[in-house]
Amino acid sequence: MSRNDRSEGDARLTRRRYVAGAGAVVTVGIAGCSDDPEDEFEEDDGTGDSGGDDTNGDSGGDAPDAEEGDLEIVHWWTAGGEEDAFNALLDGFREAHPDVEIVDNPAPGGAGSAIDTVIQNxxxxxxxxxxxxxxxxxxLTPYTDADLLEDIGDSVWDDEMREAYLDDIIELSSPAGDLVAVPINIHRMNNLFYNVDVLDDAxxxxxxxxxxxxxLDALETIDAETDAVPLAHQTQSPWSTLQLFEDVFIGQHGADEYVSFIEGGAADLEDEIRETLDLLAAYADHYPEDAGSISWDQGNDELIEGNAAFLHQGDWAAGQYEAAEGFEFAEDWDMVPFPGSDGVYHSVIDSFVFPTSNPSPEATxxxxxxxxxxxxxxRFNPVKGSIPPRTDVPMDEFGAFLSRQFEDFENSTNQPPTIAHxxxxxPAIHSELEEAFANFNENLDVDTAYEAIRDAF
Structure with a gap:
């Protein structure tokens, strides 16, 4: 039966096509910063210098225990529910393949800030x-441009798997034509999580x-009426503020203007960008005093403990709530779409790839x-706080929050991709924008930040 002949869940499939298509639109014609793929790697090295959210103090990626034939996996899932989700994935793989020796080799750093340099080198x-x-x-494009990823279209993507994934998600996994990645989840970015008791007190x-x-008005009220930190935001590394900028921009100016921005329209959107940066600077008055030294999950811990009111974060934060004893959805914590972004599912997908010169091709x-x-x-997504990219995964075990997220996904009218992730x-533009927001975190200078954003494109 063809994909277009399927009747069950047609509305769900249509919207899933759109989320992948939003990313695919800006993938076509990337026109990197150099004709030499290695130069593009060098351009992007800055993402590994952002300080990350390295709560483990481990730079990762050196494979100290990997032997020939071992399955070495490099990832950045080392915080809270993220680590639990990855371990749930590994448990399932071990059950299916008990003879494969796994070397778990994390390169921690928020939003992959450390993994780029580790892997590229x-x-x-x-x-x-x-x-x-x-x-x-x-x-993926720096790797495909340099021919550093294997085509897994025949070895991994069999007919059953192709039928379960939507065509546009498959397209995201094949930016140069060959299938080179396996997506495992879909995350939402435009979440505003909150502690129910703190907001009630305020x-x-x-x-x-x-x-x-x-x-901003709500943050000021919380500041005046409670002892809680109004917005548990980290500025140790720039990705959280870049991510917040994206959703403030969408909330103020809409998803269509955001798409114009990511397609290179920064020079035509100067007033809109400045307005968003001005509001971000005002939000900064309500960050934790130690925002520059904490990680996102440490900020999230403060929300769980009742010491903070709001957190803007991807829905991986919900994995941490689910793991916290006695911290119940709707009773103790809840979430609304970032103000002004109703109907938007601002999304990012994670995947795994098969690099060339692979040390363990069979296990990989x-x-x-x-x-x-x-x-x-x-196994993975309910713990991670994400929804699956396959269309045939039962939602019975996903709980009330993710079921509501899934419903929002189904009903969303815009599903734009994310800059921060x-x-x-x-990649070179992403690196430039991270640098712009690293500086903005330090000085809150709107003029300098706008010029850096404009010049990045």
């Missing part, structure tokens, strides 16, 4: 891990906040085959 040296975590779409109703300016193929299964995605812009 290794693949260019001809010493890649077996597989590594990466966003499909634009983030007399703030999150559902009444209509726009990003209204959120087995792992990628498993990552694309219903079993893998049913690599799917919306070329």
């Amino acid at each position: 290794r693949v260019l040296d001809g010493n890649p891990p077996s597989t590594f975590q990466i966003w499909p779409g634009q983030a 007399g703030v109703d999150a559902t009444d906040i209509d726009d990003p300016q209204g959120l 193929e087995q792992f990628l085959n498993y990552a694309g299964t219903v079993d893998a995605q049913e 690599g799917t919306a812009v070329a």
